[in-house]
Amino acid sequence: MAQPKVFVSSTCYDLSQVRADLNDFISQIGYLPVLSEYSSFPIDPDNDTLENCLQNVQSCDIFILILGGRYGYITDSGKSITNxxxxxxxxxxxxxxxxxxxxxxxxxPVWKDNKNGNFNNVVDSVKVFEFLEEIREKNLKWCFEFEKAQDIVHTLRIQLSHLTKSNLDLRKKYRMLDTPNFYKHLSAKALDIILKKEQLWEPLFFAQVLKDELEKFEDLKLDLEYRITTSCNSAILNPEALSNWIQINFEIILNLIASLTNLVNNALQKYWGEPNQPSDLKGLYYVASSIARMYGEIAKWSIMVKSTKVHEDYKNLKEVLSDFPAVTLNQIWEYPDFASQEIKQGIQKYNSDPTQKVEIKATLVISANDESVEKFNEELNKIESAIYRNRA
Structure with missing residues (x-):
């Protein structure tokens, strides 16, 4: 069985002794240390320094960040390699x-009150403080203080034992489960929610699965965002043919949105189950994956409409039609993060005072943009007028 890999991230020269001591400690406890200054650090000769570092980060099991007085080499992104x-x-x-x-x-705190001050005697760049502020206040990460390497070793010895205990508990729970076949399609985060079964875990599970499934269609989302079209497969140049094409495609998009509405209003409610009764997880997985699949179908439809060639006079109508489901797509994409945040805030509020009534509004709403409907009808009337004039 492979050893757990522990990646140690820091600037090297100012923390060389700390890194050496950590390398020894990690080896002694049976883990595999991954430090860039050692010959055991695997590299791909075709990659640059940053790519090799990130490749090793991705393959590691535990990441240790050590922040001292140096920020380190700054990459093209404006951030250091360590950052x-x-x-x-x-x-x-x-x-x-x-x-x-x-x-x-x-x-x-002194830097925060005087960000234009001179701190060269402490750090080589104020970006060290910015990085520290990002970690503590934006990411809300737990930070341990250290003065010497043994402080880190002492803390890691305890924390890694906690991590091992937590993983053993999860392993025990997982082995006790009669795991359904659909579990193999779940992400580690979704499985973790099932295993821990913390407060309101079922709606959190649904939000996580929906997020995981939607991410499979992120390329389509970006294509729409940057208005990337495919090759033109059809050209519709006369008003009557365009009118028929619009009616057919409008019916297609209405059917797709209706399918979404059925999933949310009917299937999702069914699989939630009655109050105080367990939800049907397989059903929730089906609904989440189906909503994501509908998202993909609608996105493909929008791109197909955008890619169709029409007469110059009716390009605006084509754009209005292709953008018709934009609000719906946005509602679906944003829902998992919105729901998770609302649920977690509700849990936090309730735990702070269990006597209070806490209402969590995390409903998935599917709606159309009234403005888009109005624009669509205006443009459609122009085509009907053109058809009438041609027949007169």
Whole structure:
């Protein structure tokens, strides 16, 4: 069985002894240390420095960030390699342990009150403070102080034992489950919600699955956002043919939106189950994956309409038609994050005072844009007038 990989991220020269001590500690406890200054650090000769670092971050199981007085080499993104590694680990859901040199924490309030001051005797760049502020106040990450390497070693010895215990508990719960076949399609985050079964875990599970499934169609979302069209497969140049084409495609999009509405108003309500009764997880997975599939179909429809060639006089109508479901698509895409945030805030509010009544509004609403409907009818009337004139 492969050893767990532990990636140590920091600037090297100022923290070389700390990194060496951590390398020894990680090896001693049976884990595989991943530090860039050692020959064991795997690289792809075709990749640059940052790409190799991020590749190793992605393959690691635990990420240790150590922030001292140096910010380090700044990449084209404007962030240092260490900063980028941290963001990449966070993005990939890797457990992150953050250690901050104690003098930095002590002087952070001084910098916040005087950001134009000279702090060259503490840091090589004020970006160190900005990075620290981002970690503590924006990302709300737990940070451990350290003054010497042994402080980090002592903390890691305890924290890694907690992590092992937590993973063993999850393993025990998972092995006790009679796992349905659809579990193999779930993300690690969705499975984690099932295993922990914390407060309001079923709606959180639904929101997570919907988010996971929607991400499969992110390329289509970006194509719509940047108005990327496919090759033109059809050209409709006379008013009568255009009118028929519009009616057919308008019926298609209405049917797709109706299917979405049925999923939300009927299927989802059925699989939620009655109050105080367990939800049907397989049903919730079906609804979430089906909503995402409908999202993909609607996005493809919009791109197809945008890509169709029409007479110059009716280009505006084509654009209005293709943008008709834009509000619906946006509602679906934003719902998982909105619902998760509302649910978690509701839980936090209730836990702070269990005597209060907490209302959580996390309903998925499917609606059309009234303005788009009005514009569509205006443009459609122009075509009907043109057809009437041609027949007269």
């Amino acid at each position: 980028t590694e941290y963001l990449y680990a966070k993005q990939n859901g890797i457990p992150v342990y953050v250690f901050i040199y104690k003098p930095l924490i002590n002087i952070l």
